[in-house]
């Protein structure tokens with residue numbers, strides 16, 4: 001079932017983009033500086049655009065469903081995003097560290113997917129990488145500036161890193177689906193993403209004078225639909241309108 | 251009685267599209283922006299292929315509606331607007347004329363030549379659209395729309411938008 005596999009890949013990619021975008025959108029009008037407000041809204045917008053491409057592909061393979069159908073009508077158990085992106089925004093340091101850990105995975109992941117055996121996947125990856133390179137550049141810069149900043153910014157960044165680092169493992173550790181996707185040439189081997197992620201994150205944290213927690217237990221399950229309580233709240237806000245008024249348009 | 255639609259030459263249709271402005275930077279036409287990838291007839295159906303700038307650009311739907319209106323106004327009703335994401339849009343497709351128009355509008359045109367991937371910072375220098383000085387600095391990587399970054403000129407001290415190179 002090669003089709004089912006590309007569909008699963010598209011769901012995983014699309015759900016990560018969708019849930020993170022929804023989280024980032026909550027900062028709109030509340031970020032600590034105007035430039036950051038604009039940056040977060042634009043990052044969210046890029047991710048929503050990518051969601052439409054990925055979930056559009058997944059929906060097409062599910063017999064002509066739309067990206068909106070998948071975004072608004074699935075229950076938490078059917079979402080395939082990693083646990084990291086659904087974690088609450090917290091303070092700005094948490095939002096930023098979550099973004100950095102995600103971007104550092106997203107960029108090498110997309111770069112690898114540009115070589116997917118499924119041309120639809122390769123096309124979406126090639127479109128998305130141009131945007132995600134910007135995301136990674138920005139979050140890397142800010143992690144360094146705030147990590148190696150004031151005593152308070154350093155402490156907040158370190159605390160965010162301690163909280164979120166354990167969630168990164170899920171993005172980097174292959175499960176049976178990831179292995180099947182790599183085997184079929186649809187996706188890359190996560191080992192190569194892992195080494196790219198590790199070297200970028202290690203170099204950045206060193207410059208930021210931050211320390212990754214040692215022997216942190218890996219928090220995972222999202223890729224299989226086993227989510228934290230947090231996702232329910234995200235979906236309630238995201239979906240209530242379409243749930244209350246199915247098919248509503250304006 | 252049905253009358254057959256006029257099959258206008260595609261060059262003429264390109265000219266119509268040169269009159270359709272980008273909704274966010276109205277001095278630029280959608281042709282200057284390089285998002286019209288193809289105009290062709292398939293029998294009596296006109297097919298216009300458009301590529302989005304950024305995948306989440308909110309103007310994308312609006313641009314399709316404007317293309318639709320511009321073409322229907324000429325009496326062509328058998329029209330298909332196709333969206334194509336590959337090859338992905340690049341600022342290298344912005345025309346020379348478009349770059350001049352951007353500068354005159356107060357937006358620094360993209361500096362090309364830097365590889366798109368992983369080399370954002372290597373690009374430069376960005377010239378101030380007000381005074382031409384290259385003594386400029388980035389204020390924020392993101393600006394008023396997805397395609398722009400916020401910069402400032404250290405000579406004339408004016409802030410300006412920079413059209414990001416992707």
Ligand SMILES: [Zn+2]
Pocket residue numbers: 378379380381382383403404405406407408
């Ligand atoms: Zn100047």
